[in-house]
Amino acid sequence: MSDVATLCARARAASHALANVPRASKDAALLAVAAGLRARSAEILAANAEDLARARERGTSGALLDRLRLDEPRVRQIAGAVEQVAALADPVGGVLDDHTRADGLRVRRVRVPLGVIAMIYEARPNVTVDASALCLKAGNAVVLRGGSEAARSNAALAAVVADELARASLPRDAVQVVPAGSHDTVRELVQQSSTVDLVIPRGGEALIQFVREHARVPVIAHARGVCHLYVDAGADLGMAIGLAKNGKLQRPGVCNALECLLVDVADAERLLPPLAKALMDGGCELRGCDRTRALVPGARAAGDDDWGREFLDRVLAVRVVDGIDGALAHVARYGSGHTEAICTRDAVRAERWRTEIDAACVTVNASTRFHDGGELGLGAEIGIATSKLHWRGAMGLEALTTFQWRLDGDGQIRG
Amino acid sequence: MSDVATLCARARAASHALANVPRASKDAALLAVAAGLRARSAEILAANAEDLARARERGTSGALLDRLRLDEPRVRQIAGAVEQVAALADPVGGVLDDHTRADGLRVRRVRVPLGVIAMIYEARPNVTVDASALCLKAGNAVVLRGGSEAARSNAALAAVVADELARASLPRDAVQVVPAGSHDTVRELVQQSSTVDLVIPRGGEALIQFVREHARVPVIAHARGVCHLYVDAGADLGMAIGLAKNGKLQRPGVCNALECLLVDVADAERLLPPLAKALMDGGCELRGCDRTRALVPGARAAGDDDWGREFLDRVLAVRVVDGIDGALAHVARYGSGHTEAICTRDAVRAERWRTEIDAACVTVNASTRFHDGGELGLGAEIGIATSKLHWRGAMGLEALTTFQWRLDGDGQIRG
Numbered sequence: 001m002s003d004v005a006t007l008c009a010r011a012r013a014a015s016h017a018l019a020n021v022p023r024a025s026k027d028a029a030l031l032a033v034a035a036g037l038r039a040r041s042a043e044i045l046a047a048n049a050e051d052l053a054r055a056r057e058r059g060t061s062g063a064l065l066d067r068l069r070l071d072e073p074r075v076r077q078i079a080g081a082v083e084q085v086a087a088l089a090d091p092v093g094g095v096l097d098d099h100t101r102a103d104g105l106r107v108r109r110v111r112v113p114l115g116v117i118a119m120i121y122e123a124r125p126n127v128t129v130d131a132s133a134l135c136l137k138a139g140n141a142v143v144l145r146g147g148s149e150a151a152r153s154n155a156a157l158a159a160v161v162a163d164e165l166a167r168a169s170l171p172r173d174a175v176q177v178v179p180a181g182s183h184d185t186v187r188e189l190v191q192q193s194s195t196v197d198l199v200i201p202r203g204g205e206a207l208i209q210f211v212r213e214h215a216r217v218p219v220i221a222h223a224r225g226v227c228h229l230y231v232d233a234g235a236d237l238g239m240a241i242g243l244a245k246n247g248k249l250q251r252p253g254v255c256n257a258l259e260c261l262l263v264d265v266a267d268a269e270r271l272l273p274p275l276a277k278a279l280m281d282g283g284c285e286l287r288g289c290d291r292t293r294a295l296v297p298g299a300r301a302a303g304d305d306d307w308g309r310e311f312l313d314r315v316l317a318v319r320v321v322d323g324i325d326g327a328l329a330h331v332a333r334y335g336s337g338h339t340e341a342i343c344t345r346d347a348v349r350a351e352r353w354r355t356e357i358d359a360a361c362v363t364v365n366a367s368t369r370f371h372d373g374g375e376l377g378l379g380a381e382i383g384i385a386t387s388k389l390h391w392r393g394a395m396g397l398e399a400l401t402t403f404q405w406r407l408d409g410d411g412q413i414r415g
Numbered sequence: 416m417s418d419v420a421t422l423c424a425r426a427r428a429a430s431h432a433l434a435n436v437p438r439a440s441k442d443a444a445l446l447a448v449a450a451g452l453r454a455r456s457a458e459i460l461a462a463n464a465e466d467l468a469r470a471r472e473r474g475t476s477g478a479l480l481d482r483l484r485l486d487e488p489r490v491r492q493i494a495g496a497v498e499q500v501a502a503l504a505d506p507v508g509g510v511l512d513d514h515t516r517a518d519g520l521r522v523r524r525v526r527v528p529l530g531v532i533a534m535i536y537e538a539r540p541n542v543t544v545d546a547s548a549l550c551l552k553a554g555n556a557v558v559l560r561g562g563s564e565a566a567r568s569n570a571a572l573a574a575v576v577a578d579e580l581a582r583a584s585l586p587r588d589a590v591q592v593v594p595a596g597s598h599d600t601v602r603e604l605v606q607q608s609s610t611v612d613l614v615i616p617r618g619g620e621a622l623i624q625f626v627r628e629h630a631r632v633p634v635i636a637h638a639r640g641v642c643h644l645y646v647d648a649g650a651d652l653g654m655a656i657g658l659a660k661n662g663k664l665q666r667p668g669v670c671n672a673l674e675c676l677l678v679d680v681a682d683a684e685r686l687l688p689p690l691a692k693a694l695m696d697g698g699c700e701l702r703g704c705d706r707t708r709a710l711v712p713g714a715r716a717a718g719d720d721d722w723g724r725e726f727l728d729r730v731l732a733v734r735v736v737d738g739i740d741g742a743l744a745h746v747a748r749y750g751s752g753h754t755e756a757i758c759t760r761d762a763v764r765a766e767r768w769r770t771e772i773d774a775a776c777v778t779v780n781a782s783t784r785f786h787d788g789g790e791l792g793l794g795a796e797i798g799i800a801t802s803k804l805h806w807r808g809a810m811g812l813e814a815l816t817t818f819q820w821r822l823d824g825d826g827q828i829r830g
Contacts, residue, residue: 016747020770099792105781107791114803115773193627197803212608218633218804239826246828332431354821355435358530366520366824375829376522376820377514388529388612388817389633390805402803405791406769409781411654413661414790 004188007176008143008195011116014171015141019113021170023090026137029168030086034079036164037129037157041075047156048125055149063253067123068150078129078157081380085133088379091397092139106408111401113139115197118189119382120145120211122203125153131200132161132175134382138400141174143196145189147203148180183210190215197402200395202383220390220399222383224310225255225338227368230327230353231275232344233267239365240271240343241278244316246367247341249282253312255384256339256371260307260317262327268295268320276318284314291320308334324349328356335359337386339371360386360393419603422591423558423610426531429586430556434528436585438505444583445501445548449494451579452544452572456490462571463540470564478668482538483565493544493572496795500548503794506812507554521823526816528554530612533604534797535560535626537618540568546615547576547590549797553815556589558611560604562618563595598625605630612817615810617798635805635814637798639725640670640753642783645742645768646690647759648682654780655686655758656693659731661782662756664697668727670799671754671786675722675732677742683710683735691733699729706735723749739764743771750774752801754786775801775808 001009037044048070055065094111101107117140119131128144135142146154158177166172178185186207190199193216201211202222211219229247231240247258261279263272268291276286276296286292287306288299299318306317307330321327324342331340339361342353350364361371371394373381378396385391391399416424452459463485470480509526516522532555534546543559550557561569573592581587593600601622605614608631616626617637626634644662646655662673676694678687683706691701691711701707702721703714714733721732722745736742739757746755754776757768765779776786786809788796793811800806806814 016771016773019773097792101792105785212631216627218802236826242826242828250829350823356431358431358434359819361820361822363822364824365826366822367828369829370520370822370827371820372829377512377516387633392817393820402807404774405776405786405808407776407778407781407785408765409779411651411657411780412785413657413782414665414784414787 002188004178004185005192005195007178008116008189008192010173011141011143011176012195014173015113015115017171018136018141018174019139021139025168025170026090026139027086029165029170030082030133030137032164032168033133033161034082034086036160037075037079037082040160041072044075044153044156044160045070045072047152050152051150060149064123064149068125068153070125070153074126078126081130082133085137085380088137088397090137091401096403103412104410105412108406109403110406111398112404114400114402116141116143116195117400118143118145118196118199118217120186120189120199120201120203120207122147122207123150125150125157127202128154128157129161130380131382132158134380134397135400136165136174138397140400141176143176143178143189145178145186146180151180186210187214190217190219193217200383218390220383220385220395221387222255223386224336225257225384225386226259226308226310226334226336227256227339227341228260228262228331228335229258229341229343229368230262230321230324230331231264231271232324232342232346232349233264234345235267235271235343236345237271237274241275243341243343243365243367244275245278245282246369248279248284248316249314250369252314256368257312258316258368259309259311260319260334262319262321262330264323264327265291265320266323272296272320279316284316286316286318288318289320292318308336310336324352328352331357338384339363339368341366341368360384417603419593419600420607420610422593423531423604423607425588426556426558426591427610429588430528430530432586433551433556433589434554436554440583440585441505441552441554442501444580444585445497445552447579447583448544448548448576449497449501451575452490452494452497455575456487459490459568459571459575460485460487462567465567466565475564479538479564483540483568485540485568489541493541496541496545497548500552500795503552503812505552506816511818518827519825520827523821524818525821526813527819529815529817531556531558531610532815533558533560533611533614533632535601535604535614535616535618535622537562537622538565540565540572542617543569543572544576545795546797547573549795549812550815551580551589553812555815556591558591558593558604560593560601561595566595601625602629605632605634608632615798633805635798635800635810636802637670638801639751640672640799640801641674641723641725641749641751642671642754642756643675643677643746643750644673644756644758644783645677645736645739645746646679646686647739647757647761647764648679649760650682650686650758651760652686652689656690658756658758658780658782659690660693660697661784663694663699663731664729665784667729671783672727673731673783674724674726675734675749677734677736677745679738679742680706680735681738687711687735694731699731701731701733703733704735707733723751725751739767743767746772753799754778754783756781756783775799
């Protein structure tokens with residue numbers, strides 16, 4: 001067996017032991033992990049310093065370096081997030097259906113862990129701990145494959161998790177780290193269909209594409225967020241400005257940030273100039289269609305590739321559209337199935353937006369930034385699914401489970 | 416665009432129109448389909464007669480011919496099944512979660528159609544109509560790719576469905592038929608990731624394997640059922656005989672039939688001889704381990720490949736195991752994740768069976784034959800999923816939907 005296959009087989013074995021661990025034991029182990037992270041922060045930061053030094057040698061840029069960097073407050077944050085997961089309800093054992101047939105046969109559907117979840121991610125080392133905590137809480141073993149730039153940090157963090165699991169008498173093998181370095185280990189990992197139940201890739205498009213191409217295991221991708229805000233004729237201008245600024249400027253680098261503003265031509269003269277001014281005053285570059293530029297001289301001309309583009313920066317595409325039909329058509333063509341917002345006072349058009357948009361999340365008069373596990377009441381999230389199968393949108397603990405039919409009788413046979 | 420890509424794109428366009436059709440319109444169309452099937456049965460049977468003639472020419476065997484054959488009563492049965500689907504509740508629009516945050520933002524999760532479902536199946540023409548009815552009721556378009564041996568029958572049946580949809584002012588394109596004949600069209604179909612949301616293959620292992628190998632679209636396989644019955648020490652003998660006979664003999668050719676009987680060594684002397692006699696009296700061939708054959712001289716010796724084998728016939732593998740641990744280990748190694756039964760009087764071992772078996776369905780003192788959409792209260796089923804993602808076990812209408820987050824506010828932004 002290859003190294004990757006061996007790691008996955010160990011995780012599979014551990015998953016059986018973990019599946020029926022009671023909530024109290026899992027929570028105690030998670031609290032111990034949090035304490036362990038705080039106690040061993042020097043060791044973690046030393047490993048992280050090595051990663052940072054190597055990254056600097058390779059000429060890594062500021063933003064990527066920042067995502068890679070850990071310090072005392074960040075380690076405490078990571079530990080705090082584990083404690084929050086411990087405080088969440090245990091999804092395992094939840095009863096989804098329970099009925100008794102006329103012949104006395106009881107039919108239940110009960111939530112159970114998925115088994116083994118493989119997490120493939122890039123720079124940010126906190127994912128190592130966040131993903132482990134969520135998978136373990138839902139009774140799953142996890143196989144981690146982080147980026148090579150964070151290899152030492154990830155190994156140090158995973159070692160704390162595994163050590164604390166073992167001290168809490170849970171299987172150490174429930175957390176496995178696949179060596180980073182080559183794409184070969186990713187390819188091999190996503191083909192372990194006999195031992196891995198789900199692969200969750202988080203990262204750039206190249207990674208997601210590679211995983212999709214080679215996977216023989218089911219994949220839930222945390223893929224691009226190309227989120228739109230459509231400002232309808234008659235919309236409240238102050239509300240529209242608030243939603244646009246919050247969507248684009250609060251945190252431009254995340255997947256639920258706005259990438260494109262659509263404005264109804266019927267009301268663009270009133271709405272667009274002050275919207276544009278508010279955004280540009282906030283340091284945002286606008287790339288507009290011709291009709292936009294006629295109203296907003298400060299906007300650059302949008303290129304064809306600016307529609308459907310994930311800028312992840314203080315840049316926003318702006319298009320004047322022909323009413324809600326134009327907006328729906330634009331989103332159908334360029335949206336990524338993540339989060340789509342309308343700002344409107346019209347109930348009919350609000351309902352068309354809710355029911356005609358094919359995306360994980362639609363918002364009416366609310367910021368796209370709310371599409372987040374914490375904000376939606378999930379407590380935490382392991383990613384945001386832009387595919388439709390199994391789970392859609394922000395993925396909390398439930399998304400890491402499946403269910404089992406359980407039939408109880410006293411000898412019933414089928415007639 | 417290739418022919419297959421064109422069909423799928425048409426289905427995708429139709430799926431948008433179908434997604435928000437109210438229940439009454441969908442049900443009216445389904446009732447019209449049922450009436451159309453009855454009215455045009457001569458046309459359907461003529462097409463079927465051609466398929467049968469070709470199959471006979473190719474020397475097709477009795478069982479396969481029988482699965483292919485339609486007659487008046489079977490057409491009426493197919494029509495009746497469509498009426499049953501019309502009578503089921505509409506899953507679309509069901510609210511899974513609904514809460515309002517302190518800031519007034521309302522957060523809902525609402526059931527919506529998946530979009531386009533591709534169904535790949537073999538001989539039985541009734542699947543053409545059954546799958547179409549279930550997909551349409553759940554608001555989905557369907558792309559059908561049946562076996563070449565039933566090509567004329569499938570085309571005739573699908574034409575009735577499409578004609579009645581069009582007469583009911585629903586999109587005719589919601590039902591597409593991919594020409595059978597070569598595996599190339601299957602390969603192409605399962606790679607239409609921009610237009611197809613889910614592929615459901617039903618058929619032999621070669622088909623399932625081919626689909627899994629080539630798919631770029633999510634797959635829920637209706638795969639092998641290798642179901643076990645473990646008879647525990649102290650079990651009620653009469654109950655055990657009832658469960659074994661019902662599981663193996665009532666309908667040996669289906670996926671929820673028994674393929675292997677496990678008996679606790681501690682009580683095998685009492686249990687096994689009468690169990691074996693009842694099965695053999697029912698015309699069943701037994702293939703046993705050495706310990707079985709010591710107690711049941713009439714059993715043949717089981718070969719290594721008889722464990723984990725789907726006989727789909729009046730043949731049963733029989734093994735004496737060392738208590739429930741032996742039974743659990745056997746099932747973990749040889750089970751296919753479909754349905755696993757225990758016959759026991761012991762509550763602790765019953766609970767171990769429920770919680771330690773990793774299968775879509777576990778039964779305690781009940782026949783494996785109950786794992787069926789109709790029996791479990793789903794009304795109908797499109798297949799039985801032996802994978803874990805999205806849905807597990809008998810798949811009814813809910814399994815053909817996903818959900819969408821819908822956020823409603825009055826200008827809320829994220830702090």
